[in-house]
Amino acid sequence: MTTVLYADALVTAGKTVLDAELRFANGRITAVGAKGSLGALPAGAKVRDLRGRILIPGLTNGHTHSAMTLLRGVSDDHGFMPWLAEVQALEQHLTEEDVLAGLQLAMLEMIASGTTAFADMYVWNSRLIQAVSDAGMRVVAAPATVAPDVVMFPGVTARDGAAELAHTAQLAEEFHGDPLIKIAFGPHAPYSVPREFFVETIAHAKESGLPIHTHISESPAEVAQMLDRVGKTPGDYLRDLGLLDAKVLAAHCVHLTAGEIGDYVAAGAALSHNPVSNLKLGNGVADFPEWLASGAQVSLGTDSVASNNNLDLFEEMKLAAMLHRGVRHDAAAVTAESVFEVATKRGAKAIGFAGSGELAVGKCADIVALNVTGVNAIPHDNLVSHIVFAAGGHDVTDVWVNGRALYKDGEHLTLDAQNIKQRARVSAARIRAAAAEKA
Ligand SMILES: [Zn+2]
Known part of the structure; x- marks a missing residue:
């Protein structure tokens, strides 16, 4: 019809x-x-x-951790590393029901603000992915990993990083052919994932053809850490591990050097610009005009609500268009037209939904x-x-x-908004209480 x-x-x-x-x-x-x-x-x-x-x-959110809606307002005035520690302390108390409530709350917010597709790195399993399919959104779901022997979300899953690699490949098989669902590997970041495990993840990605969704050069602290530890910037380090032989969704990329940007763009890596999160955490300003000029695959992302504190891509569009005008003293540095293209056509293609x-x-x-x-x-x-x-x-x-x-007409047709909001309130309160008790 x-x-x-x-x-x-x-x-x-x-x-x-x-x-x-x-x-x-x-x-x-x-x-x-x-x-x-x-x-x-x-x-x-x-x-x-x-x-x-x-x-x-429909708008595309190129980088988020959607279930973190439950952590809205946590550690609001802290820098990146202390913020991350506080967020991870709360995440230890998440159950699968919490994550489902947080994910559905995120989908209520994304749909109601015009987002139709999102690339997400967090805890993912069949049930959670099915919830996205049921709600009718498009997702590139990347189960997050840090190390082969670390279980990131112990209240949700017993899978450690090593088991998660195999699980990611299984999910890709299970949802193969679903037009709404794509699966990616989700190694958290070069500073948090041991070298051998990153190399293994890259090997899995190359073999399966699935993309790798990771954070690169988000904060000055991690760049200093990597220079100190391995004598290379994060982008160069991952390039030398062979990352660019895989499909890459690279989030933030705030502190990539011109040389790194050149290498990543030449390899077809997709860079996600997250201006609100980058500013909120005091991480800096990515060279978005250079990305645009280089013809890179680019998306806009909100990052998680814990560093934003909403999922409204209209805010990212406006900030992406204005931020560099201020930095460069040039009102033509980024046009509204180019930002609109990134939030729609270019962003959808960057995360793998070229048909949207x-x-x-x-x-x-x-x-x-x-x-x-x-x-x-x-x-x-x-x-x-x-x-x-x-x-x-x-x-x-x-x-x-x-x-x-x-x-x-402003009403959700695929999600029960009342029910989800109530469950999310309960979950948000429960994890805060559990964390406070432990502290
Ligand atoms: Zn992120």
């Missing part, structure tokens, strides 16, 4: 159509154009008139409707500029992924 959407406009990277019509069927966009220009409606077509709204592609992120014929029907009747939208002559600088996640009214409606 064909669904037909009428809207005030349609905005996709490089193209705006006013008074727009979009049609999709079987999860794919079948026609895009000005209203009335696409010929007769197919028989039985379902029409939605979204007057007062514009259509954009664009409102064009043949692409996946991952679509977001934004209200443009609010006080923040009068006037909105330049739509891309409106989306990046004036709009926010709160303007999202409707979301489809793969043609399935997940959110309609």
Whole structure:
């Protein structure tokens, strides 16, 4: 059955159509154009008139740890290493029910703010991945590891790092062919994962073709640590271990040198820019304009809520567009158009969903409707500029992924919001109490 959407406009990277019509069927966009220009409606077509709204592609979050919504507000004014220690102390008390509640809470927030796909490194198993599939979002799920003999989430799983490598490959087999689900390896970072185990993970990734999602050069402290320990910067160190022979999703990359950026871009590694998290933790400013100019595969990411403290990609877009204008004293350093492209088409491709992120014929029907009747939208002559600088996640009214409606007129259709919010409140309180008791 064909669904037909009428809207005030349609905005996709490089193209705006006013008074727009979009049609999709079987999860794919079948026609895009000005209203009335696409010929007769197919028989039985379902029409939605979204007057007062514009259509954009679903947004892609290129780096997050979604279940960490439960840790919102933890260690808010501490630097990276003390923050990490405080977060990990709480994570020791997480159960699978907690993680499920945190993940579903994150999906409520992501869907309601227009995110349709996310690359996530955390604890993952069949049940948690199935929860994403049931909610209807796209995910690249990377079970996190630090060392072969370390169980990262003891309340959730007994699997240590070594067992997690085999488990990751099993998950990839189990969800093979699911259009919404991709699996990646998730070695945490070069400073936290022993050399031999990183080498082993790279070997698994090369053999299986699965990507490696890791943190690289996020903080000045870890760069100093690696220089001290191995005499190399984190990017060079991982390159020399053979990382670039695998597909790579590299998060943060705040302190990559120009040489490292060149090597990673040449190898096709995808770099994820997380400006809010990088600033909140006092980690610095990544050279995003250089990434864009080099033609790198790039995404925007929120990182976890524990360093953000929300999952609204509109905030990342705005900050990504403005941050470097301030740093470089150049209002043209990063354009709204380029940031919008990264949040949609470029970001989706960077994490492996090249069929999404664009409102064009043949692409996946991952679509977001934004209200443009609010006080923040009068006037909105330049739509891309409106989306990046004036709009926010709160303007999202409707979301489809793969043609399935997940959110309609501000209501979730695939998740029980009341139930999830209550479970998340209970879980958040419980892990704090458990950690306090232990301390
Ligand atoms: Zn992260």
